[in-house]
Amino acid sequence: MDDKIVFTYDVPADDFSRAGEASSDVKSKLKQLGTPPDAVRKVAIAMYEGEINMVIHANGGTITVEISPRQVRMVLRDRGPGIPDVDLAMQEGYSTAPDEIRNLGFGAGMGLPNMKKYTDEMHIETELGVGTTITMTVNL
Amino acid sequence: MTLKDVQMVLDARVLVGEEHLDREVRGACGSDMMSDVLAFSHDHAILLTGLTNPQVIRTVEMMDMVCVIFIRGKKPDATILQMARERGLTVLETDHRMFNACGMLYDAGLRGGH
Numbered sequence: 001m002d003d004k005i006v007f008t009y010d011v012p013a014d015d016f017s018r019a020g021e022a023s024s025d026v027k028s029k030l031k032q033l034g035t036p037p038d039a040v041r042k043v044a045i046a047m048y049e050g051e052i053n054m055v056i057h058a059n060g061g062t063i064t065v066e067i068s069p070r071q072v073r074m075v076l077r078d079r080g081p082g083i084p085d086v087d088l089a090m091q092e093g094y095s096t097a098p099d100e101i102r103n104l105g106f107g108a109g110m111g112l113p114n115m116k117k118y119t120d121e122m123h124i125e126t127e128l129g130v131g132t133t134i135t136m137t138v139n140l
Numbered sequence: 141m142t143l144k145d146v147q148m149v150l151d152a153r154v155l156v157g158e159e160h161l162d163r164e165v166r167g168a169c170g171s172d173m174m175s176d177v178l179a180f181s182h183d184h185a186i187l188l189t190g191l192t193n194p195q196v197i198r199t200v201e202m203m204d205m206v207c208v209i210f211i212r213g214k215k216p217d218a219t220i221l222q223m224a225r226e227r228g229l230t231v232l233e234t235d236h237r238m239f240n241a242c243g244m245l246y247d248a249g250l251r252g253g254h
Binding site: 016017019020023024027037041044045048049052102104105106107108109110111113114117 | 175176178
């Protein structure tokens with residue numbers, strides 16, 4: 001059986017005040033579908049961190065969310081600069097965000113580690129100058 | 141402890157969500173860095189922050205927190221208050237600074253998460 005629901009979102013570049021709208025929408029859709037609250041929260045937090053990253057670092061992009069009975073799969077694709085050293089970027093506290101982003105409450109170097117922490121699977125594909133695609137799965 | 145207790149301990153003004161003051165509070169987090177808040181897990185928690193931008197409300201929303209408290213008299217704008225209203229959150233404002241506000245709540249029995 002393959003009753004999969006797919007949603008796609010455009011994440012606009014440099015519009016910090018709207019960052020998180022896609023995650024908020026996914027969260028309410030999952031709630032409506034009766035998804036267990038714990039899984040809803042995991043998806044919401046991981047996707048929100050990713051969405052913020054796309055706005056801060058990567059000139060926006062697209063997010064595709066596939067909801068199936070067993071899992072929620074999120075694919076975040078950006079056209080940003082790419083991540084030069086993924087292992088370093090995964091370290092808690094490591095950040096390349098400028099001070100102006102820190103003043104907005106982000107750039108503590110917890111984004112990618114949080115995404116990993118709240119998902120069952122996370123895969124990063126990145127190419128310098130081309131962009132980054134992050135695929136995350138939360139099992140239901 | 142309820143949100144009403146939190147409001148009394150902090151001498152806080154209710155900006156949004158007066159009707160939810162009987163909600164239970166089981167934990168608290170004090171930070172201006174939203175990613176640090178997102179790393180924290182606790183049900184029925186509240187957030188104390190000096191940051192006033194829409195991402196504060198989004199963070200609280202993603203975490204299923206019940207209330208945000210703006211410290212040292214920080215004034216959130218109308219957009220932020222409207223976002224909180226739409227999400228059924230309570231927003232409080234206190235003149236106390238972060239360290240003192242957290243200490244007062246700790247003293248009253250509230251604890252942080254893990």
